Amino acid sequence: MIIGTFALLRFVAYLASTLLFGASAMLALSGSRGLSLSIEADLRKMLRGASVAGMLSVLCLLPLQTASIAGEWQAMAQTDMLATVALQTRYGQAWILRVAAMLLVLCLFLRPRPGWTWPRALAAGLALLPLALSGHAAMEEGRTGLLHALNDMLHCLAAGFWLGSLPVFLLFLRRWSEPAHRVDATRALMRFSTAGHVAVAALLLSGVVNAALILSPAGLDTASAYQQWLGLKILLALAMVLLALVNRYWWVPRIRRQPELALGPLRRNTVLEVCVGVAILLIVSALGLSAPQ
Template sequence: MMLAAFALCRLVAYVSAILLFGAAAMLAMSGSRGLSLSVEAILRKMLRRVAIVGALAVLCLLPLQTATIADAWRGMWDADMLSVVAFQTRYGQAWMLRAIAVLLVAVVFLWASPAKAGLRAVAAGIALLPLSLSGHAAMNEGWPGFAHAASDAVHCLAAGFWLGSLPVFLGFLKLWNEPAYKKDATRALLRFSTAGHIAVAALLLSGALNALMILWPAGWDLQSGYQQLLAIKILLALAMVALALINRYRWIPALRTRRGAALSHIRRNTVLELWLGGGVIALVSLLGLLAPQ
């Protein structure tokens, strides 16, 4: 039960961090203040709720981790045990950085002006970085540990941008139908396409490097539950890449000649990307709790 609660909080925290970073980054990159403010208004309530729920989930992680270590719920409110985990473990130190960052993100998303999308993106990006200091990225010491953490940081930022920007992409697509926004929305969609290519390339390369660094000591063994889940995660990610490529190279060009059908397919594929991305994040939150061997 404790492990399930811990895994659920990890999942909620991951989803929150990814949505906030990707959405804020894409709004900051749209190239049109008016377009960004219009889409932000559509997503505002969702983003604020996500910021609050994500902050609460992160704050619950340390007590739940402590209870899991103690194998007793009382560990959640045992001040001595909480202090030991927080100050004497790498996980606790990374958690403290993450807790400060998510509280900052919540403040920025609740009270900063909607026009400050760049500030929001920076704050949310900072909140993603401590993820690379815990989990399997923390297994190695010295230069291998630094390289793994750096690769994991790139992976988190790339995944956050790609997945988190998809709701904003749908907002741009919705406003593309309105004559007043058509030009700005077209430019924003092209910017998304360019940035998305970079994010996907960084995601695949850093993901391959992370998998190699985790699995190399133990070797490949598809009888391992961890490696089976990792293989499913890879397949889901590749399916997302395929959908993104179909949107970019088949349906976006078709907007000029088959607008209705193209819009329908782009929306459907983007929503499917979001669902697949949710599956990937769920697997990531679970994989971090399993031994690679």
């Protein structure tokens, strides 16, 4: 029960941070202040809700980590144990950094200044980075541990941008359907394509390195539940890549010539990408609490 609750709140925290970073970064890269402000207004309530949900879930993670270590719920109320985990473990130190970053995120999203997309994107990115210090990389020492942590940071940022920017992409498509916004939306869609290529390449490369670093001590074992779930995660990630490639190289070129034919499948594929990405986050939330061996 403790582990299940822990995994669920990890998922909420991941999802919130991903949305905040990806959406803010894509708005900052849109190339049109007017379009960015318009979409920012559409997303404001959702982003505010995500910032609150992210903060609350992150605050719950340290007590749950303490309870999982002790094996009992009562440990969540023991201040000496909470202090020990917070101050004397890598997980706790990463949690402190994450709470500080989420406080900054909360301030920027609850009282937003229109157009402050870059500060919000940077703050949300900072909130993603400590994730790399509390996972499997935290169990390693020396150069390998440093490499693993840096690779995890790249993986978190790439995944956060890709998945978190998809709702903005859907709104770009909606604006493209409006003649008054078509020029700006076309520019934004092209910028999304460029940034998306970089994010997907970084995600795949860092994912391969990450899997190698995690699995190398134990080796491949098809009977391992951890490795089975990791394999499912990899398959889902490849499915996302396939959907993105179909969108970019099949449907996007057809928007201008056959908008009534292309826009529907483009939207449906993007929504499916979001669903697959959310499923991946669920798996990651549980895998981080399991031993690879």
